[in-house]
Amino acid sequence: MKGKNWREYEPPKRGRHEKPEKHRRKRRRRGGILRRILLTAVLFAIGYCGFLVYYSTARPYTIALDAGHGGEDVGAEGIIQEIELTERTTMELKELLEADGRFRIVLSRKEGEGKSITERNEKLRKREPDILLSIHGNASDDPSANGFECYPSPPGYANHDASMVFAQLIAGEFQTVGARLRGTDGVRFGYYDENDEKVLLDSTDTTVYDYDTFGILKHMECPAVLAEQCFITNAADVEGFGTEDGCKKAAAAYYRAICRYLENLEQDT
Numbered sequence: 563m564k565g566k567n568w569r570e571y572e573p574p575k576r577g578r579h580e581k582p583e584k585h586r587r588k589r590r591r592r593g594g595i596l597r598r599i600l601l602t603a604v605l606f607a608i609g610y611c612g613f614l615v616y617y618s619t620a621r622p623y624t625i626a627l628d629a630g631h632g633g634e635d636v637g638a639e640g641i642i643q644e645i646e647l648t649e650r651t652t653m654e655l656k657e658l659l660e661a662d663g664r665f666r667i668v669l670s671r672k673e674g675e676g677k678s679i680t681e682r683n684e685k686l687r688k689r690e691p692d693i694l695l696s697i698h699g700n701a702s703d704d705p706s707a708n709g710f711e712c713y714p715s716p717p718g719y720a721n722h723d724a725s726m727v728f729a730q731l732i733a734g735e736f737q738t739v740g741a742r743l744r745g746t747d748g749v750r751f752g753y754y755d756e757n758d759e760k761v762l763l764d765s766t767d768t769t770v771y772d773y774d775t776f777g778i779l780k781h782m783e784c785p786a787v788l789a790e791q792c793f794i795t796n797a798a799d800v801e802g803f804g805t806e807d808g809c810k811k812a813a814a815a816y817y818r819a820i821c822r823y824l825e826n827l828e829q830d831t
């Protein structure tokens with residue numbers, strides 16, 4: 563083979579430690595995948611941090627809502643069932659708060675779900691809310707009994723003062739939309755005495771009792787109020803605050819009280 567050196571056709575020489583071409587290619591590919599995974603992880607971390615910053619600044623407040631009763635427990639029965647009122651109002655209020663954009667909402671239970679007071683209380687406390695509202699309907703054997711009242715964490719509790727302010731704001735808003743406030747100012751304290759009997763006292767009684775209060779309010783660190791929206795055993799009350807429109811009106815009153823409470827807090831700091 564004149565003029566042709568067979569060595570021309572020999573594969574190029576490699577160093578002793580040089581890996582064959584296909585292995586090098588494989589290593590490069592493996593390196594590429596690793597880089598891509600790393601890049602994805604970094605982008606994800608940046609995105610997640612951004613989301614957390616957005617979430618905590620755009621929605622600085624966590625609102626805990628408890629629709630009284632649930633599941634098999636429908637609460638009191640009157641012209642309507644208590645649970646119709648508690649769920650309807652809670653869902654209306656949730657919508658108002660969500661539309662506002664400043665709030666994260668925690669529900670003690672899903673609509674229709676049955677959960678004990680202890681479970682509902684624990685679920686809400688875990689989320690460390692800024693404010694708690696529990697919604698109920700009142701009932702009486704006397705069909706003329708009527709009006710609005712609400713129960714803040716009572717005297718002696720660490721969150722009593724803040725709860726009192728929140729309760730007074732709620733009562734004020736209900737009075738504005740036409741509710742009759744029961745007792746002195748629509749704010750009362752609720753206890754269970756040593757015989758487990760319910761004891762309801764006027765807000766003027768600031769004695770610190772050694773009694774339990776309502777289960778949903780227990781161990782709450784934030785301002786906490788249980789509201790008895792109206793009497794489901796009184797026709798005018800149901801018309802005013804128990805029908806679909808009535809629950810909307812009530813939800814709007816709670817919403818304004820929540821906003822006013824938190825806005826006052828911002829002004830004080």
Ligand SMILES: [Zn+2]
Pocket residue numbers: 630631637638644698699
């Ligand atoms: Zn109830």
